[in-house]
Structure formats: C-alpha cells, structure tokens
Amino acid sequence: MKKKLLSLFLTALCASALLIGCGNNPEEKDTAHTGKTPVTLNEVAHSIFYAPMYVAIEEGYFAEEGIDLTLITGFGADKTMTALLTNEADIGFMGSESTIYTYIGGSSDYAVNFAQLTQRAGNFLVAREPIDDFDWNMLVGKNVLGGRAGGMPSHDVTWEHIRGIYEWTSRKTPD
Numbered sequence: 001m002k003k004k005l006l007s008l009f010l011t012a013l014c015a016s017a018l019l020i021g022c023g024n025n026p027e028e029k030d031t032a033h034t035g036k037t038p039v040t041l042n043e044v045a046h047s048i049f050y051a052p053m054y055v056a057i058e059e060g061y062f063a064e065e066g067i068d069l070t071l072i073t074g075f076g077a078d079k080t081m082t083a084l085l086t087n088e089a090d091i092g093f094m095g096s097e098s099t100i101y102t103y104i105g106g107s108s109d110y111a112v113n114f115a116q117l118t119q120r121a122g123n124f125l126v127a128r129e130p131i132d133d134f135d136w137n138m139l140v141g142k143n144v145l146g147g148r149a150g151g152m153p154s155h156d157v158t159w160e161h162i163r164g165i166y167e168w169t170s171r172k173t174p175d
Helices: 002-022 048-058 077-085 097-104 157-171
Strands: 037-043 067-073 091-093
Touching (some): 077 091, 077 097
Parallel strands (some): 037 067, 037 091
C-alpha cells in the first residue's frame, strides 16, 4: 500500500512539474494593456531594400496604426520559414522558395505568399564615396561586389543586372 501511495504521489509531482511551463508569461505582449495588436515580423536579412520599413518603425508609424511590431532577423529563409510555421513569427519576409519547399515536402501548414510586391529585384549599387552625376560608364573597368555569400540564386545576379542596365543605357538614343 505504501508503494502504491508513494508511486501515486511521485506521479502527481512529476505531472505538476511538467505543467509549470504552461503558465502565462508576464513578458508576453498583452493587447488589453497596450491597446495595440502585437505582430512579430521575421525578416530573412537586414537589407537596404527594407529601409522604408525601418524608417516607419523608428518614426512610430506602426504604433500610430495600432500595431505593436517586433522585428526579428532570421538570418536565412529556412529559419524565417521555421519561425513562421512554429508561430514564433506572424509575418516572414523571404523569397518564395521556402514556401515551395515546404509545400512540396507535404506540409499541410504552409505559408501564403504575396508575390511581386515589387517590380524589380532588391539590388542596390552602393559606392564608398558620394558620386555627383553618376553615369553607368563609370563602372567600366571597376570591380563590383555582387550579392552575398550563400545568397540565392548562387550566381551573381547583381552583376548580371548591372551589366544589363549598362548595355541598355549604352543602346539608348539621345533625346
């Protein structure tokens, strides 16, 4: 009888220990207290392409619209998708490839993409020093660092775009 009682007590103790992590987290955002809707945005990487969003965050535009935005950097589309699928993020900024891989993998819970929000790729030509009256001919004979290590696709898309723009501007006839 003592063994059964001791086993029952230890089982109840173990079960209650498992439930300790199920309480409310006082650090969690509470819509009732702030009056704002909490939204977690996971961006794949920091990018100059997102500059308008960073300005909007710093200027308080999201807060003015009733959004309590938390910005997290995923450091990779796979990690951003994981955050999205595990409800660690509400929105993920990334390319469509992760959604395609998740869908092809048979997941019943996959992301919904908003495609072609922009008409051009997020590539920027940035100089170390300011250049007045920039002209694409200034790039002839110069080294241009394109893309980023580990970026997708693996070939140098940035240089292809720069070369295409240069070739297009070279063919233009003067007005």
